Amino acid sequence: MITTPVTESLLHGxxxxxxxxRGLLPHRLPARARRRIPDEQLAIAESxxxxxxxxxxxxxxxxxxxAVPTKRAYPGVPDLPDGVxxxxxxxxxxxxxxxxxxxxRTVDLATGRTTLTEGPPGTAHFTGLPARDKTVEIWLPHTETTELIALDSDAPVTAVPAATxxxxxxxxxxxxxxxxxxxPTGTWPALAALAAGLDLTNLGFGxxxxxxxxxxRAIRxxxxxxxxxKLGINLVNADLMRLRAFGPAVHGFLDTVRDGHPDTPLLVVSPLYCPLQEDTPGPLAPDFGSGTLRFRATGEPGGGRLTLSVIRAELARxxxxxxxxxDAHLHYxxxxxLxxxxxxxEDPLPDDLHPSPEAHRVIGARFARLAFGPGGPLAV
Incomplete structure (x- = not known):
């Protein structure tokens, strides 16, 4: 077996x-952005x-x-399966x-406090691959922070150039x-990218x-x-701002992106359907009343508070x-x-907030058709 240290040249996305x-840790935000992160939730999500x-x-x-994965546990919630x-x-x-x-990493959903317990490295084994020259991709677990150590192989490996x-x-x-x-290839962005033959960089942050x-600025x-x-639902979940602040904040975000990508096709996507917050503001609260983790909205409408219905109308405007x-290359x-x-x-949100694995497949296929297909705003 040949041992190849994992270096950045092998990574995409x-x-x-x-x-x-212990190894190489990929990040989905650059160091400059990470220094501005105000909470642990985003720090964990981007890693x-x-x-x-x-x-x-x-x-x-x-x-x-x-590799060294960092797995998650939530008190009161059944153990999560290992990342794939x-x-x-x-x-x-x-x-x-x-x-x-x-x-x-143990996360208390009620308080947001986390505790990290270190453990040993492990190994993902793959055998029986075709005995021919080929391009191999190994997609990392989408919700497990992963430190990469080395890749063993029974033949040499050569990095694939970025952005093919x-x-x-x-x-x-x-x-x-x-x-x-x-x-990881069952998330809707991965499904859409694979269907359209695109090189994906996913800055979706839980x-x-x-x-x-x-x-x-990172996107710029x-x-x-x-x-x-895809903007809006987290602002409603967190009850983070009112309508007065939302509009200028969206303009500012788009202005910054356009500073670096003045003519790039740019699609603004409003939230998926979610009865929990269509007309009820946040903040959200975890709910274990059914014996499993679900969510409930605790806000009262009015006073410029954001709901999904309000968000969609404002984004379209x-x-x-x-x-x-x-801006002829901007679309909604x-x-x-989706x-x-x-x-x-037909397929309700299992926890009242997030789509099921089957819904991810539907969303990915529809996005590939509506966005990337013939006549779509991001047609390729």
Missing amino acids: HLDVEQTA QPSGVRLAFRTRATTLALH YDLLVDGTPTARATVPGGNL HNRWLHHGSSISHGSNATH GSALLDPFTA DTPADLISL IVEARVAEG LDGRS YGEAEYA
């Missing part, structure tokens, strides 16, 4: 890397490698990826594996991050699509051929106004065209 005591993958050419039939590593051969899903061991396809940069909430998806200026400074921004001012997509009342009736 990240914006930065950090050398830790979880949703959409990040190793990519290389090889004739190897056996691979072993050594998806292996693709020439773009085709071929194998899956998990890594035992690793660190454990059109580069799609997407920003959104936990739904874009991949909540409830069971494996609970943290909050119009942060440092996120806008990242090369991209296509950009989409903002995009229309900016297009009228001359109502999130209910998952609306009909989809909810």
